[in-house]
Amino acid sequence: MDFLNDIANTLSPFFRNLWVQISLLILFATVHGYAGAWLAVRMLFRPRKPFRILGITLFPQGMIPRHRDRLANAIGKAVGEELVSQETIMEELLGKDFLRKKIRGVVESYTDELASRDYPSLIDALPANLRAPVLDAITSLQLKIARHIEDVLKSEESLETIRGFVTRRVDEFLSKRVSEVVDDDAFQKIVGFFEDRIESAVNSPTLEEKVREFIGRRVDDLANTETPLGSLFTEDAVALLKEKAGEQIEPVVHRLTELAAAEKTRNQIGALIKHEVHDYYEGLPFFKKIFVSRENLIGEVDDLVNESLPKRIEETLKGDFFAEEARNFIDTSIDDALARPLPDLVGTVAPEQLGRLKAQIVKSVLSVLRGDEMRSSISAYLTGTLEKLRPHSIDAIMQTLHSESEEKLKNMLSTGLLSILSRDETSQIINSV
Template identity: 20%
Template sequence: MSQLSPEFYLWAQYAAPPLLGAFIGYLTNRIAIRMLFRPLRPWRIFGLRVPMTPGVIPAKRVQLAENMGEVVGDHLLTSEEIGKGLRQDAFQQQLFHLLQGRVQELLARDFGTIRSALPEKFHIYLNLGVIGLSWQVKNQIAAFIRSPQFDAVAKQSVEHYFDELAEREIGELLPLKVRDSGYLFIEENLEKMFSDKWAAQWLDDFLHQKFYAAMRENRPLGEILPAPLPSLLEEIVVAQVPSFLAGAGVILRDKETVDRLVAGFCAGIDSFIDSLGAASDMVRGFLDMDLVEQKIREYLGEKEEDIVCWLQADEINGKIETLVGQCCHSLLQKPLAEILVCEDEEKMEALYQVLRAQILRFFRQEKVSALLVSVVKTNIESQIDSGALSVGEAAKKLFGGGIKRNSQQKVLRELQKIIQSEETGQAISQLVDSLVASLLNKKIGRLQKIVPAGVVDGVAESLQTVVSKMLESEVPGLVQSLGIRKIVTEKINSLDLLRLEKLLLSIMEEQFKYINLFGALLGFMIGCCNLVFLLVG
């Protein structure tokens, strides 16, 4: 081994104090940092505990946990800090997106019935809820329909309905087609009635009673007949005039009728000649009655068509109708005993039978029922202004001014009686049960098909507002009740020492490295100071 040079010893003498100081400083700090965590348990020699064992952190673990719990619970995670965090825009935005996603996910689910959507263990509660809901609905409906509020609503509804009904025209409720069907129905039933044996017997009894009573009372025929019948008979007789005149041509072609007309004319001429007095013989000497009769027959034959046209002219029709009407009216004003002059009971009975047969035959004619219904129709249509008359005005004409109020009261009483009856209550109960059962058995399906996108956003915003307010008001109290300080303390105490050491070293390892280097630097500087002192000394 070669000897070291004197220069080496000189340099070693100068370099040793700083290097040794740096080594001691580095080693001291490293040991000090190590002693924070080690040993984990106290060391004992001959039963005596070695000082500085265990390490600082294992020895002060409880105090460390309490201090960290105090820092976290009382200074870091306070109610105020959590409240501020909940109010931050970032949290609110995240909360909105979370709720929006949950709502969309819920609406996208294909739900079955309400019962199938619930777990089976909740079905008993669902059944109890359905029973309670049905009972409440039934009771509420029953209480309402027996309350003054229902009476007021029903009264208002009935009055409103009657007001609207009174303003509507009869033609709107009963169009002309419907009214014509009614008139036709009356006509058909009149024909059946007049051809029925029962109607014949009733008419026989009625006529028999009225006929003999009229003969005894000496009353005019118009007073004996029912109120509408005299005017109806006048209208019927007058209405037959055009038909009679239309058959004038047939009458003029009848030889027997022509003979009667010629005989009448000749008798009239002969009566006129007789009225001339002394000149009658002279006039009769100039006139050949056979020739007059021949000329009359020829004239009637030649002028047959002209006579028929003349009889069917409107002017002649009107005059004849007026004359026939006056004659009919005059006849109705005469007592029946004067019209039918007869004192023999058998003749009177025979006369009655003839009259009865004629009247019955008249009413059984094909066109009589149609004529009667036509008269009735004309009268009714005139009264209702061809359907333009309002229902209210028609009711006033028929029943008087108080009919509307009386009808409203009757309808209201009947309506209340029906709705408040036991049968209606049972029907309502069955209806409620049916509705509830149908709701429970109805498949819900996907709600997103019926819920617009805007509604989804609105629901999410509403939920966000509710959740934010709830968190803001409830979380501070929850934080206090959670006892974060105690939780942190217990958690740190429960940690394994090696894990706690690793956790702390992972946080401060870089800082510990610089502390070791700082110790080496400090030892180096102290060594340099010692070297300076040695050189100066």
């Protein structure tokens, strides 16, 4: 007993340590949790059969063995309704061509097997004494069938039937909307095809040469023509030119008023007037100089230039009379310029300068045609135009393009098909088949 007390007293300080208590608590909880989980899992499956003594059940079956039928039904129901339903099975068999592929494989293998066998011909299977009459009958029948086929293909009933067939098929196809015939991928391919064709045409050396030739001819015509310049413009263009030029009268008047009222202008005008006044004063007789003061004259000039003159100029320029006169002057100048040929207006242009002008115009035109902005505009125009066509039917588009295009298409297809069927070669091919 004393020995046990000594051991307890010895270990008592160790177990009073906080860290030891925490470690023991964690160890106990871990062992307890593991043992409890192990026991719970084991009780799900064990015992597989109830343990009885003298007919008394001491330990019943585990939960899963005891309810396995109900669990199997529940799992089967869940799999059948949620995971692999009847609709899923039918879709896999029929909707995705699984069953069709299997049947096709069986049929193809059976067909290949039958085709690989060698069978005697019908003529070889006949008795020898019947072969000649049968061959003669077949040959005669073949000739009759050939003549009948040829007559049928060239008969009026066949022609009308073919025309009706072509008409029905064309009407059926043309009644569809463009969006039904052309899907999004095909639409993008069509737009891309047109964009590539246009871009290749714009970047081709042939177009550049054509543009250079056209601009060269037009510039030469303009530089050497004796035709009045006005013949190159319409009446609306000339009226627009005069209108735009007339709109510049007010800014010009404002600018002239500013120039007239500027200090530098006033000083120059005052200096000129003062010079004239000085010459006039020097030429006066002596007795008149007594009554006229040079300083007064100079002062009057300053007042005139600094005060009266700007106001008078502004009133004159902003008046209706000046505006009307300016407009008449501009219209007359434009009419006079348009009535003369271009060589009279600009004179003779040196060949070197004319060549540089042509090259500059060609470069500017090609830069515009090959620029990103033009490419984007063309792409947007193509996309927008084709998008507008998608909701419409094909026959409506053809009627818009040409009122008789649909009938011409039907006639062309009917005529082509009839010409093929009416040939002797077609009858021979059908007879040989």
